[in-house]
Amino acid sequence: MSKRKRKGPGGWLMHLIYHLIVLAAAIFLLGLGALCLAESFPPKESGESQAVIVLGCQVYPDGTPSPQLELRLEAALNTYRGHPRPIIVCGAQGTNEPAPEGQVMREWLIKNGVPQDQVTAECESRSTRENLENAMALLPPGTRAVTVVTSDYHLPRALALARSLGLQSDGIGSPCKPEYWVKNHFREVLAWGKYLGEKIGILK
DSSP states (O other): OOOOOOOOHHHHHHHHHHHHHHHHHHHHHHHHHHHHHHHHSOOOOOSOOOEEEEOOOOBOTTSOBOHHHHHHHHHHHHHHHHSOOOEEEEOOOOTTOSSOHHHHHHHHHHHTTOOGGGEEEEOOOOSHHHHHHHHHHHSOTTOOEEEEEEETTTHHHHHHHHHHTTOEEEEEEEOOOGGGHHHHHHHHHHHHHHHHHHHTTSOO
16 A cells, blocks of 8 residues: 655645635635625614714715715615704715715705705714714714614624614615625625624734
């Protein structure tokens, strides 16, 4: 019988790298599956919401909301029409954006019929956590129950963050354009990894 060849250091390293890649792929696919499942069962509005927080997204160089952002704004407008209450729109000015996302969002809502005194723009935040933290500072005194509006793939993490900050929150997820599905879901799974790493203290 022939003896099995011992693997040299290079062989063991390649073997380890292969298994790490397989493990990472399996974890990623599990995360993607969990995200898709969470999207399939969005939370219902409780009817107790005292304000709406709309999370920002890309603004085009010509100053118009991107399709994804416009879908979020349409969802916010619809929920406002059914239950008028203050709206906080969030987002700083990014690369190639002519104005802060919050400002563009406020102008869009006012143009579409929301009274000026009902919409407040938060224009400094650059992450989901900052969106929510900064929005909290702008809520009417005593407000704890809010409706978070964002894209469907983003909503589960946004609500988890809102609740970790002490907000009593429900949410509305606007649909994701099919052409952006892969990119947005890939990034969101990675963002969940960062969020969970921070939560258990592995990441800062």
